[in-house]
Amino acid sequence: MPSRRSTVSAATDSAGRASATRHADLPAPLRQRMAAAAEHLAADSLAETLAALSPVLAAHAQHPEALRLLGIVLHKSGQPQDAIDAYRQALQTAPDDALLWNNLGSAQRAAGDGDGAADSFRRATELAPRLAAAWYNLGKMYKTQGRLELARPALERALQCDRTHVPARVTLGETLRSLGEVDAAIAAFEHAIRDEPRAGGAWYALADLKTYRFNASQASRLQQLLAGSGLSDEQHVFIGFAAAKAFDDLGRYDEAYSALVEANRRKRASFTGWDSAALAQHYERIGAAFLQPAPQPLDAQLGVEAIFVVSLPRSGSTLTEQILAAHSCVNAAGEMPDLAQILDAESARRGSVFPHWVERATAADWDRLGREYLQRSLRWRGAAARFTDKSLANWPLVGAIRRMLPAARIVNCRRDPVENCLSCFRQLFAQSHEYSYDLDDMARQWRSYDRLSQQWAAQFPGHVFDSAYELLVREPERYIPTLLAFCGLAFEAACLEPHRVQRSVRTASAAQVRQPISATRARAIRYPVAEKILRGALASPSR
Numbered sequence: 001m002p003s004r005r006s007t008v009s010a011a012t013d014s015a016g017r018a019s020a021t022r023h024a025d026l027p028a029p030l031r032q033r034m035a036a037a038a039e040h041l042a043a044d045s046l047a048e049t050l051a052a053l054s055p056v057l058a059a060h061a062q063h064p065e066a067l068r069l070l071g072i073v074l075h076k077s078g079q080p081q082d083a084i085d086a087y088r089q090a091l092q093t094a095p096d097d098a099l100l101w102n103n104l105g106s107a108q109r110a111a112g113d114g115d116g117a118a119d120s121f122r123r124a125t126e127l128a129p130r131l132a133a134a135w136y137n138l139g140k141m142y143k144t145q146g147r148l149e150l151a152r153p154a155l156e157r158a159l160q161c162d163r164t165h166v167p168a169r170v171t172l173g174e175t176l177r178s179l180g181e182v183d184a185a186i187a188a189f190e191h192a193i194r195d196e197p198r199a200g201g202a203w204y205a206l207a208d209l210k211t212y213r214f215n216a217s218q219a220s221r222l223q224q225l226l227a228g229s230g231l232s233d234e235q236h237v238f239i240g241f242a243a244a245k246a247f248d249d250l251g252r253y254d255e256a257y258s259a260l261v262e263a264n265r266r267k268r269a270s271f272t273g274w275d276s277a278a279l280a281q282h283y284e285r286i287g288a289a290f291l292q293p294a295p296q297p298l299d300a301q302l303g304v305e306a307i308f309v310v311s312l313p314r315s316g317s318t319l320t321e322q323i324l325a326a327h328s329c330v331n332a333a334g335e336m337p338d339l340a341q342i343l344d345a346e347s348a349r350r351g352s353v354f355p356h357w358v359e360r361a362t363a364a365d366w367d368r369l370g371r372e373y374l375q376r377s378l379r380w381r382g383a384a385a386r387f388t389d390k391s392l393a394n395w396p397l398v399g400a401i402r403r404m405l406p407a408a409r410i411v412n413c414r415r416d417p418v419e420n421c422l423s424c425f426r427q428l429f430a431q432s433h434e435y436s437y438d439l440d441d442m443a444r445q446w447r448s449y450d451r452l453s454q455q456w457a458a459q460f461p462g463h464v465f466d467s468a469y470e471l472l473v474r475e476p477e478r479y480i481p482t483l484l485a486f487c488g489l490a491f492e493a494a495c496l497e498p499h500r501v502q503r504s505v506r507t508a509s510a511a512q513v514r515q516p517i518s519a520t521r522a523r524a525i526r527y528p529v530a531e532k533i534l535r536g537a538l539a540s541p542s543r
Contacts, residue, residue, distance in 0.1 A: 022065040022099075023056075030056050037069050046073050064094035071103055080110035098128035105137055109144075117141050125157075132162035140171050143178075146334065146380075151175045166196045170205055177209065186212060198225060200238025204428060207245035214246035222246055226259070237267045241428045253526045260426060267428065268437040276434075276441040283396055283448040287455050289355035290399030295363035302370050303405025306377070307487050309390035310398060311413035312449050313433060314423035316469035320413050321390045322498040323480055327489050331384035338376045340393045342369055343400060354400075361403070370404035386489070392433075395449060398456040402463060409487050410460070412453055415469040417446050418524045418534045425530065439530060443537030473520060 023034040037052035050073055056066045067090035075083035087104040094100060105120030118141045124134035139154030152175050158168040173188030186209070192202035203222065206212050214222075222243040225231065231239065240263025247256035307324060311317040325332035346369060347354045381387035394401070398410055415423075421443055424436040435445040456464050465486040472479050481491045494500070524531040 022068075023063070026056070026060065026063070030059060034066065034069075037066075041069060041072060044076070046076055049073050062089070062093050064090040064097060064100060068097075068100055068103055071107065075103075075107050075110060080107045083107040084111060096127055098124045098131055098134060101127065102131065102134045102137060105134075105141070109137075109141060114141060114145055118145070125154075130161050132158045132165050132168065135161060136165060136168040136171070139168065139175075143171060143175050148175055148179055152179070164195055166192045166199050166202065169195070170199065170201045173202075173205055177205075182209065182211070185209070197221070198231065198235060198239075200231075200235040200242070203242040204238040207242040208428070214242075214249045216250060219243065219246035219250055219252075233266055233270065237263050237270075237428065240266065241426075244426065248526070257527050257529060263428070264425060264437040268434075271434050271437075274434045276438075276444050279435070280444055280448050283452060286355045286396050286399065287452050289358040290459070291455075292359055294403050295361075295366070297403070297406040298363050298367040299406075301407045302367065303374065303401075303408035304488075305381075305386050306374070306405055306408040307386055307388045308394055308398075308401055308408060308410045309388055309413060310395040310410060311390075311392065312395065312415075312420060312424070312446065313392055313429070313436070314427060315413040315415040315420055316467070316472060317390050317392075317413040319469075319472070319498065320411060320467055320483070321388050322501055323483065323495050324388050324487065324489075326494040326498045326501045327386075327484065327492050328494075329385045329489060331382040331387045333377065333380035333382075333387050333389055335391045336377060336380050336389045337391060337393075338373055338380075339389065339391060339397055339401070342373055342376070343397065358400075366403040369400075373404060386487070396452055398452070398460070398464065402460055408463075410456070410464045411467050411483065411487070412456070412464055413467050413469060414453070416522075417443075417450070417538050418531060419522060421446055421534050421538070422524050422527060422530055439533045440537050443534055446538060 023031055026034065033052050033056050037049050037056070040046075040048040040052055049069065053066055053070055053073075056063060057070065060066060067086045071083040071086035071090070074080075074086060084104060084107045087100055087107060090100050091097065091104070101120050101124035105117040105124065108114075108120055109117035118138065121134055121138035121141055124131060125138060128134060135154050135158035139151045139158060142148070142151035142154060152172065155168050155172040155175060158165055159172065162168070169188050169192040173185040173192070176182075176188060177185035186206065189202045189205045192199050193206075196202070206214070222239055225239050226236065226243060240259050244256045244260040244263060247253070247259060307330070309317050309321050309324070321332050321334070324330045343354050346365075347357065350357045350360075377387065377389070380389075395412070398412075401408055401410060421439065424433070424442055425439060427436065429436060435441040453466070457466060465483070467479075467483060472483075476496060480495050484491055484495060524534070
C-alpha cells in the first residue's frame, strides 16, 4: 500500500520556507504577497493562496516561483493538466530549478503520465542530489510502476538525505515486503513509528502484512491514538484499520469490529459521487452486451500465451498466480493495467462508453485490440512461454477477453461469499474498491460478480475455470494438478511449494504467499453482527 503522504504534499514540502529565498528579486510589496501565499498554501487555503498570488502574476506573469505556487494550487484543486502547463511555463524561465521539476513530476503522475513523471523526478534529483522529496517521489513512482529494483535505491537515497522522512521509510518497507524481505519491511515500519508515533501509514502497513501479530501494548497505543485529538481523517482511517487488526490478533473481536465499522465509515465518507446501484447496472449492461453472438475470430490461436486470473479482491488470486509462477514455463506479470486501458482508449476513439460499442465491433476490431494487448504486455511478462495477468479490474471483462484473445485461459478465483466480503471489509485498499467500505455495497458487488461469473462459465465452457479457494488450500495436492492441466501446463512439483518462488508480489497478500499453503479458519463466526448483515444482503437482490 502506498505511503501515506500524498504526492502533492511531498512535492510541496518546505514551499513556504523555499519561497522566502526564491522571490527575493520581487519588490517588497510583492514579496509580502508571496510570503502570504506560501502561508495560505501550507494551510491548504487554496482560495486565499490564489488571491495572494494574483497581483504578483499580474505584474510578473513569468515569475517561476509564482507560477510554481499557482501550479501547486491547480494540482491540489484537481487540475493536474493545468498545473503541468504552469510548471512548464515556469521552466522556460528557470530550466534548472529542481523544485519545479519535482512539482511537474507530481502533476504528471496525477495526470496518468507515469513515464513522464519518472523523467521529471530523475531530472530533479540530478539538479538537487540532496533533495529528499525528489528521491522519495522517484522511488514511489518506480514502485507504482512495479520497478522495484529501481524503487529501493531511490528510497534509500531519500533516507540518506533525510533520515526522518517517514513516508520514504514506509514506502521502502512496502517495497521490501513486495521483494519478500518481510523482516526488513517490519523493521522499516517500526522505525517509522518510532520517528512518528502517529504515522498512520506505518501502523497500517504492519497490519497489512497479515502475518504480523500485534501485542497488547501496541493495541493500547493504537487505542490511545484513536481516543486522542489532532488526528486527521486520513490518520483516523489508517490507525482504525490497524487497531481492528490488533484487537483481532488479541481475540478482542467486539472491539475489533467497532474499530472496523468506524474506520470504514470514515473511509466511505471520503467518496463523493460514487453510486453502488449505478455500478451494478453497468455490470448488467456488460453481461447483456456479451450475450449477443460473437464474430468468428480471425485467429483462433491468438492469446494462447495468456492466463488471466480474475476475481474480486481477497479471493485467493495472489496465491493462484504464485502457484502458476512456480511453473518453469510461466512468468507472473501481476496486476497488469493494460486490458482496461485498451478498452477505455477504444471507447474514447469511438466516442461511446464500454460496453455500448460491443455490438458494433467487428472481428478485425477485436483482433486489433487483442494484438495491442499482447504487444503492451511484453514489458510486463518477460520471455517465458506463458504469462499471467491478475488485474482485479478484469472479472467483468471476460467477454472482451474471449473476443480479443480467443485462445487465452481464464481462471476465476472464487471464495465463500461471506468470508470474501468480510475480508474486503477488513482491507484498506490503496485505491478504488469503493464498495468495500460498506457491507451492503460489498454484498451488492459480490452479487454482480457472481451473476457475471455464472454467465461466463455457461457461455465459455472449457475456457473459464472456477477455482474454489477453500478447496485449493485444503487439498492442494489434488487441486493444483487440475489447475495446471486447465492452463495447458504439465505438472511440476514446484507448484506445490509456491512460497519458494522468488519474485516481487505487490498485493496485500505479499507476506502470506511467502508461507506454505495452509487451510484458513473461517473468520465470520468471530463477527456475528457482520455475518448477519452480509448473509441478509447477499440473499436479498433488493439491497
